[in-house]
Amino acid sequence: MDKQIDKQPVIEIKNVWVSYDTQTVLEDINLTVYESDFIGLIGPNGGGKTTLLKALLGLLEPSSGSIRIMGKSVAEGRCHIGYVPQYIEFDRQFPIRVWEVVQMGLLGCRKPFTRLSTAEREVIDYALEQVDMAGLSQRPIGELSGGQRQRVYIARALTSNPQILLLDEPTASVDPQVAGIIYDLLKRINQSVTILMVSHDMNAVSSYVKTIGCLNRRMHYHGSKEVTQEMMNAIYECPIDLIAHGLPHRVLSPHESEGENHA
Numbered sequence: 001m002d003k004q005i006d007k008q009p010v011i012e013i014k015n016v017w018v019s020y021d022t023q024t025v026l027e028d029i030n031l032t033v034y035e036s037d038f039i040g041l042i043g044p045n046g047g048g049k050t051t052l053l054k055a056l057l058g059l060l061e062p063s064s065g066s067i068r069i070m071g072k073s074v075a076e077g078r079c080h081i082g083y084v085p086q087y088i089e090f091d092r093q094f095p096i097r098v099w100e101v102v103q104m105g106l107l108g109c110r111k112p113f114t115r116l117s118t119a120e121r122e123v124i125d126y127a128l129e130q131v132d133m134a135g136l137s138q139r140p141i142g143e144l145s146g147g148q149r150q151r152v153y154i155a156r157a158l159t160s161n162p163q164i165l166l167l168d169e170p171t172a173s174v175d176p177q178v179a180g181i182i183y184d185l186l187k188r189i190n191q192s193v194t195i196l197m198v199s200h201d202m203n204a205v206s207s208y209v210k211t212i213g214c215l216n217r218r219m220h221y222h223g224s225k226e227v228t229q230e231m232m233n234a235i236y237e238c239p240i241d242l243i244a245h246g247l248p249h250r251v252l253s254p255h256e257s258e259g260e261n262h263a
């Protein structure tokens, strides 16, 4: 954690609890995210990862605890966040072009029904360039591949010039090769933007992120990339094998009955 000392916290979550009606989903979450980090947030289905992102976006109010974004309340700090939601199936016939999808990213910060300024048009063009999609800007969104669509959604999130990018399983709908292209892109974006990415893709998490957090109602985060046995025990309660760079790695000790750890 010492290496973070000269960096500024961009997200500060302190003792946060979140419930849906009577069901508590997040318990006493504490997490400080420093500028330029790239956090991979892993955890089992239903562990509360999306719920945490919603709380950061101000879509859910914690029942207790506090969240600060760039040192401000969520309502004020929200404008510093770009968000790429979990993949949602959509009507491929819907007549909207790539450029117009990216334009939607500006909606929250401009007057409705007014003409786009030249500067705003340049922001949209630049966002498309950042994700290498400028050449397809006039293509109907329904004609894109899953990976291309994800890049468009990332461009949409970049139009607000965010300091923080939240992504909810950005590669859930694409094959591993395309996922690699998206992660390379995120690595590039991470040169100037702090990233918090929810993922079930352990391979990507091990290869690309700078630090790893595990969430299963409670947060396990040590500000490093190391997936400790304590973290994984708390979440999966069984060993997990990783395929990294084509080689299997055991990231957890086997159960006692399995004998020696062969990491």
Ligand SMILES: Nc1ncnc2c1ncn2[C@@H]1O[C@H](COP(=O)(O)OP(=O)(O)OP(=O)(O)O)[C@@H](O)[C@H]1O
Pocket (backbone or CB within 6 Å): 020, 025, 043, 044, 045, 046, 047, 048, 049, 050, 051, 052
């Ligand atoms: N709108 C809602 N109303 C009630 N319960 C909800 C709501 N959204 C999520 N939940 C519940 O909250 C818990 C956490 O859900 P959440 O979607 O945050 O988990 P997750 O870690 O993102 O899961 P996954 O990996 O499957 O996407 C689950 O038990 C889920 O059923």
